[in-house]
Structure formats: C-alpha cells, structure tokens
Amino acid sequence: MxxxxxxxxxxxxxxxxxxxxxxxxxxxxxxxxxxxxxxxxxxxxxxxxxxxxxxxxxxxxxxxxxxxxxxxxxxxxxxxxxxxxxxxxxxxxxxxxxxxxxxxxxxxxxxxxxxxxxxxxxxxxxxxxxxxxxxxxxxxxxxxxxxxxxxxxEFSSLATAFCREEFTIAELQQVYEAVWGTELDTRNFYRKVQAAKGFIVPIGTDRRSTGGRPARLYRAGPKTVLFPPLIRPTPSAPEENTRKEEE
Amino acid sequence: MxxxxxxxxxxxxxxxxxxxxxxxxxxxxxxxxxxxxxxxxxxxxxxxxxxxxxxxxxxxxxxxxxxxxxxxxxxxxxxxxxxxxxxxxxxxxxxxxxxxxxxxxxxxxxxxxxxxxxxxxxxxxxxxxxxxxxxxxxxxxxxxxxxxxxxxxEFSSLATAFCREEFTIAELQQVYEAVWGTELDTRNFYRKVQAAKGFIVPIGTDRRSTGGRPARLYRAGPKTVLFPPLIRPTPSAPEENTRKEEE
DNA sequence: TCAAAAGTGTTTCGGTTACACCCATGA
DNA sequence: TCATGGGTGTAACCGAAACACTTTTGA
The missing domain is CATH 3.90.79.10 (Nucleoside Triphosphate Pyrophosphohydrolase)
Structure with a gap:
C-alpha cells in the first residue's frame, strides 16, 4: 500500500x-x-x-x-x-x-x-x-x-441455487448433469445427496407428476459445505493436465 | 459494460x-x-x-x-x-x-x-x-x-513452490503439515505423492543427512493438477459449517 | 550395534459403482 | 395391468488409514 x-x-x-x-x-x-x-x-x-x-x-x-x-x-x-x-x-x-x-x-x-x-x-x-x-x-x-x-x-451446496425453493432430487440431479455435462446414476445420486447431511431437507409433501411415483420435495438445507462431496466424474481420463492452470 | x-x-x-x-x-x-x-x-x-x-x-x-x-x-x-x-x-x-x-x-x-x-x-x-x-x-x-x-x-502441485529446486519427500511433507497445521503419516504420504504421477520426479541423487538413511531427491514434475488429490484431514469433525462460506 | 530416518507390505475400512429389485402413481 | 418414474438393497471394487516391518546411513 x-x-x-x-x-x-x-x-x-x-x-x-x-x-x-x-x-x-x-x-x-x-x-x-x-x-x-x-x-x-x-x-x-x-x-x-x-x-x-x-x-x-x-x-x-x-x-x-x-x-x-x-x-x-x-x-x-x-x-x-x-x-x-x-x-x-x-x-x-x-x-x-x-x-x-x-x-x-x-x-x-x-x-x-x-x-x-x-x-x-x-x-x-x-x-x-x-x-x-x-x-x-x-x-x-x-x-x-x-x-x-x-x-x-462438488464441495458446496451451490446446486440448490439453480433450483426453485422446493425441488425434487431428480431436479437437483439435472442441475449436476447440465453443469458438468455428464450423466449420473439416479439411484446413487439419490443416496449421495441424502448422505451429505444438511445439504437438502425434506419438506413434508410430494409432487405428483404425469405417470410415475410422486417425488418427495426438498428445500435447501443449512450447510453450504458438502461432506462427503459429490465428486465429478473424470471426463474420460485425467491425463495431460500439464503446466498451465488458470492461475 | x-x-x-x-x-x-x-x-x-x-x-x-x-x-x-x-x-x-x-x-x-x-x-x-x-x-x-x-x-x-x-x-x-x-x-x-x-x-x-x-x-x-x-x-x-x-x-x-x-x-x-x-x-x-x-x-x-x-x-x-x-x-x-x-x-x-x-x-x-x-x-x-x-x-x-x-x-x-x-x-x-x-x-x-x-x-x-x-x-x-x-x-x-x-x-x-x-x-x-x-x-x-x-x-x-x-x-x-x-x-x-x-x-x-489438495488438488494442485502448489506445495512444490514452497520448496527449493531439489527437495526430499520429507521436506514436501513438512510443507503440507505446516500449511494445514496437521500431522501426516510419513509412510502414507510417501506413497501418495508418488502415486500422483507427474507431481514430483526423482533426480538421480540422494541427500545424506546426519543420522539415518539418505533421502532421494526430487524436482517438481510437469503436472499442476494432482490426481489423485491429497485430501486434507478433517480438522476434527466436518460438522457445523453452516451458511457462511467465504463467497 | 544402535539410533534415526527412509522406504515397503499388508490389513482394514468406508465410500463409490453397478445393477437387481421393490414402490407408488396415472392411464 | 402396465408403463413410468421414485426409491431401496447389496455385492464388488478401490483408495485411504493404520501400523508392523525392512533398509541404509552416521555415530
């Protein structure tokens, strides 16, 4: 200074x-x-x-x-x-x-x-x-x-910012898939977001959609740091990321 | 604009x-x-x-x-x-x-x-x-x-910036311990940094110190992104990190 | 030959993957 | 009753933690 x-x-x-x-x-x-x-x-x-x-x-x-x-x-x-x-x-x-x-x-x-x-x-x-x-x-x-x-x-609850106040786990998964540009296994995603305690909290009600079982609704939870994190799949191979790094 | x-x-x-x-x-x-x-x-x-x-x-x-x-x-x-x-x-x-x-x-x-x-x-x-x-x-x-x-x-080769051009794995470990404020297991650290291919590359020679087996010398490798990463131990419990996040 | 530091082997365990399976609804 | 999407159980796998153990030096 x-x-x-x-x-x-x-x-x-x-x-x-x-x-x-x-x-x-x-x-x-x-x-x-x-x-x-x-x-x-x-x-x-x-x-x-x-x-x-x-x-x-x-x-x-x-x-x-x-x-x-x-x-x-x-x-x-x-x-x-x-x-x-x-x-x-x-x-x-x-x-x-x-x-x-x-x-x-x-x-x-x-x-x-x-x-x-x-x-x-x-x-x-x-x-x-x-x-x-x-x-x-x-x-x-x-x-x-x-x-x-x-x-x-991966490490924060940022994904909920893409969702409306009330959302389903499937909607949250769409966020991850769209941002990362990958496909995720529905079943495993379901458990992982629930395992991160404080990430999302269930609201009592369900949302009924056309055809299929109603989905439970959730709201963003109090935690902003995800543990365990949701690791993003390696796009194919984490090879050749040599000397550049965005600074 | x-x-x-x-x-x-x-x-x-x-x-x-x-x-x-x-x-x-x-x-x-x-x-x-x-x-x-x-x-x-x-x-x-x-x-x-x-x-x-x-x-x-x-x-x-x-x-x-x-x-x-x-x-x-x-x-x-x-x-x-x-x-x-x-x-x-x-x-x-x-x-x-x-x-x-x-x-x-x-x-x-x-x-x-x-x-x-x-x-x-x-x-x-x-x-x-x-x-x-x-x-x-x-x-x-x-x-x-x-x-x-x-x-x-955790995810980059930044630690080598704390070291001189040639360094031992023990010196690199001191960097992690000092910055994170934790103690790490020497044996596991040894393998983890070697498992991250491109992180450090061995230079031929050893460094002899007072008492104990000589340590191999290394130089910073070409990769800046560590895979697998060196996850930092959770300071005690990853609990109560609620709604703040440095932005 | 002993202390000290470097480096290796091996078991255990928790988290992830992959996938079979059950549940609840609308048509 | 069937198609559709929601949700659960579980075995195989893999990396990390923990720690006993061997190697190589100086004193």
Whole structure:
C-alpha cells in the first residue's frame, strides 16, 4: 500500500456478470447485445460502471443483476469471480472489470437493461465452442465462471441455487448433469445427496407428476459445505493436465 | 459494460501481496511496517499503487514482490486472490486492492522496500490468532490467502513452490503439515505423492543427512493438477459449517 | 550395534459403482 | 395391468488409514 507523492493513475472500474441458469435442462448464460460502441451490436456479459462514488462493488453487481433479470437478492447466489484488468482489454482506456458469478433458478425471459438493446439466454455450449463471439475478454470470463460453477458443485451446496425453493432430487440431479455435462446414476445420486447431511431437507409433501411415483420435495438445507462431496466424474481420463492452470 | 454520457467515478487501484513461505517448518507471511499515514507504524501486507498508466496488474504484483523479497520471477508462484474494494477500507478515499497470493521457498531475510521502513516474516498463527493487528482490511486478506493456499495444496502441485529446486519427500511433507497445521503419516504420504504421477520426479541423487538413511531427491514434475488429490484431514469433525462460506 | 530416518507390505475400512429389485402413481 | 418414474438393497471394487516391518546411513 503505497503513499508516494506522485498521484497514482486512476482507473475505471466496471462490474461484469456471468449469470447462469438452467433452461430445459441445459445450462445457459445471460448475454446482452451492446447498444453502444465499442463492440456495438456484439454480444457481451451484462455489467456496467459503478454508478456513483461510494457504491460498493457487490452492490453494483446486485444492481446490474436486478436490472437484467428482475431478480431480487435473496433468491440468487452472487459471488466474486476475478479481476480482469489487462491494459488492452477495453479500447476506451484503462477499464478494470470485477467479474462476478451469479446463479439463478429458471426465470421468465430477460428484460432489456439500460445498457443493452436486447438480452437473451444462450446455451453455454454455444459460447464454449466459440460459435458465438463475445465482446472484450468476455469469452474468457465466461469460461472462468463456468469452471468455477462446475468446481463448486462438488464441495458446496451451490446446486440448490439453480433450483426453485422446493425441488425434487431428480431436479437437483439435472442441475449436476447440465453443469458438468455428464450423466449420473439416479439411484446413487439419490443416496449421495441424502448422505451429505444438511445439504437438502425434506419438506413434508410430494409432487405428483404425469405417470410415475410422486417425488418427495426438498428445500435447501443449512450447510453450504458438502461432506462427503459429490465428486465429478473424470471426463474420460485425467491425463495431460500439464503446466498451465488458470492461475 | 456501460457507455453512458456521465463520467463514471475513477478509483485508485493497488496491488497487495500475501507472500507465504516456510521458515523452521512453520508457515510465515511477509509483513511490512508502514512508513506513511494512514496506519503509519502499523504492520501491513506489502503492496502499492500501479506505478504508471498501462502497467499490468500482474506485472505490478511481480514488481512489488521483487522489491520486498528480491525474488525474481520463475522461482515464485504468484496468482490473483480477490478484489477488496469496500468504500470504507482506506481513509484516503476509494482505493480498490487486487490482492495476490505468492508462495516462495525459504529466503534470506527480507529487504526493506520503498514504502516500508521494515519488513519481517511473521508466523501465520500470530496473525490468525489476532495477536498482531494489521492495517486496512489486511487481516481478512491474509486469512483468505492462507485458506486459498490450504485448499490448493489438495488438488494442485502448489506445495512444490514452497520448496527449493531439489527437495526430499520429507521436506514436501513438512510443507503440507505446516500449511494445514496437521500431522501426516510419513509412510502414507510417501506413497501418495508418488502415486500422483507427474507431481514430483526423482533426480538421480540422494541427500545424506546426519543420522539415518539418505533421502532421494526430487524436482517438481510437469503436472499442476494432482490426481489423485491429497485430501486434507478433517480438522476434527466436518460438522457445523453452516451458511457462511467465504463467497 | 544402535539410533534415526527412509522406504515397503499388508490389513482394514468406508465410500463409490453397478445393477437387481421393490414402490407408488396415472392411464 | 402396465408403463413410468421414485426409491431401496447389496455385492464388488478401490483408495485411504493404520501400523508392523525392512533398509541404509552416521555415530
């Protein structure tokens, strides 16, 4: 923490959001079409500058989340992801972005925010495959956000943030399958989530669906740390993960 | 990413470092005594403002690290930790800090940097217990850095960053024991690190010490992701970790 | 030949997998 | 009564913990 006599160069601080949700059992990320230069017309993560001096970074993230999704705090998970500050990332000058990861249950269609002409849920495979191009370094931020979500499903109760207040174990399993991109054994999954005491707690009632036995309903439990964890299946072989590591 | 007509408020960006090392088999963090207000005379993490327009954040972190420890890149691990930007955290105004985690092998005594009257290695228990007080929100940053290191030892080869280029398995074990604050079974540890292929590779020679069989020497291997991981023993019981989670 | 540190073998045990099987509902 | 999805039982398997035991050095 320096205190030199010269005035250090100020930077502009933005908040960007990787908002993930499930739609039709597939993982989606919210993207907006930029209404202004730079990158006008291109897809980007929702976000924006801090709106007045003194606004907290986390508050700004909540505000942007509200503006884009009408999600009020409480029913959303929001956490800091990382800072992206490479000098070349924004043509307007030195703009440093504090990226956040948000997890939401399935929502009605998004509303256009102040900075975006349009907003839409995009399947993450379309982003990961490079099929859709994103403004700034938002492609990388999105990948980092997805990887964070994948990793946290193993050891935390984050998965419940994808669900509505009441959910079945089958719905919870769909979360894991969609985020990890794998298939899981229903029977074993059933016991594993119950073995992690405090992860989910049964609500008395059942949910009857078309055909088949009714499923018990659950609510998110008090624990955020899963023990034992739900280890994600190795995609095929954990080989050749040599010297890189996202830092 | 906003593009409104009003000018968003600029902030001052600093880089702070949680530099961890082992000294006499105990985990230490590097702290400096502040030479200037605010918090003059108090202990703080090394760090400072970006030094000219266009300096990359990671470069600034490397520069601060060099200034405090004479560590050149290469033999150090340095990664971004998190952003701390609460409006009240710095009495000078809106100062946002990008905290970094650095891991270094045992070093000669630190050199005073430009911003510090003195720098010293402090055992982390002294910080965690609240025995030493830190300036700004550096106590919290330090705790977050230590927790990050503890977590990464499980799944990454980070532990080798605490060692010199050549090390024995016993030395590596001391790293795990010091960082986790636990004792490990020598025999099982021995096999586990060898089972994680690519973690450490034997160099031909042995190191003879006073009394006892010579130990084989190893070097850090090519893999950064450990498989299987070295799970950290549950401190006693994994109970009551309810609704908090560092975010 | 003894102490000390390095390294090996082996048993036990808990968690995961794989899969056969039973349960409850709507059509 | 049958198809469908929910939920239970259980044997095989595998990695981790625990610990007895052997090896190689210096004193």
């Amino acid at each position: 320096s205190d030199d006599t010269w005035s250090p160069p100020p930077v502009l601080l933005t908040v960007d959001l990787v908002i993930l949700t499930l739609r039709e059992s597939r993982l989606h990320v919210l993207l907006v079409e930029r209404a202004e230069d730079p990158f006008r017309g291109m897809l980007a993560l929702p976000g924006g500058f801090l709106n007045h001096d003194g606004e907290e970074i986390l508050d700004a993230a909540h505000r942007e989340l509200r503006e884009e999704t009408a999600l009020t705090a409480g029913r959303v998970h929001l956490e800091q992801l990382a800072v992206y500050g490479d000098s070349g990332r924004d043509p307007r000058g030195r703009v440093v972005s504090v990226a956040h990861l948000a997890i939401a249950p399935e929502l009605p269609d998004p509303i256009a925010g102040t900075d975006a002409t349009d907003a839409a849920w995009v399947p993450v495979e379309a982003v990961l495959s490079g099929e859709v191009e994103l403004a700034f370094d938002h492609h990388r931020i999105t990948m980092d956000g997805i990887e964070r979500a994948r990793a946290k499903l | 906003s593009d409104d007509t009003w000018s968003p408020p600029p902030v001052l960006l600093t880089v702070d470092l949680v530099i961890l090392t082992l000294r006499e088999s105990r985990l230490h963090v590097l702290l400096v005594e502040r030479a200037e207000d605010p918090f003059r005379g108090m202990l703080a993490l090394p760090g400072g403002f970006l030094n000219h327009d266009g300096e990359e954040i990671l470069d600034a972190a490397h520069r601060e690290l060099r200034e405090e420890t004479a560590l050149t890149a290469g033999r150090v691990h340095l990664e971004q930790l998190a952003v701390y930007g609460d409006s009240g955290r710095d009495p000078r105004g809106r100062v946002v800090s990008v905290a970094h985690l650095a891991i270094a092998p045992e070093l000669p005594d630190p050199i005073a940097g430009t911003d510090a009257t003195d720098a010293a290695w402090v055992p982390v228990e002294a910080v965690l217990s609240g025995e030493v007080e830190l300036a700004f929100d550096h106590h919290r940053i330090t705790m977050d850095g230590i927790e990050r290191a503890r977590a990464k030892l």
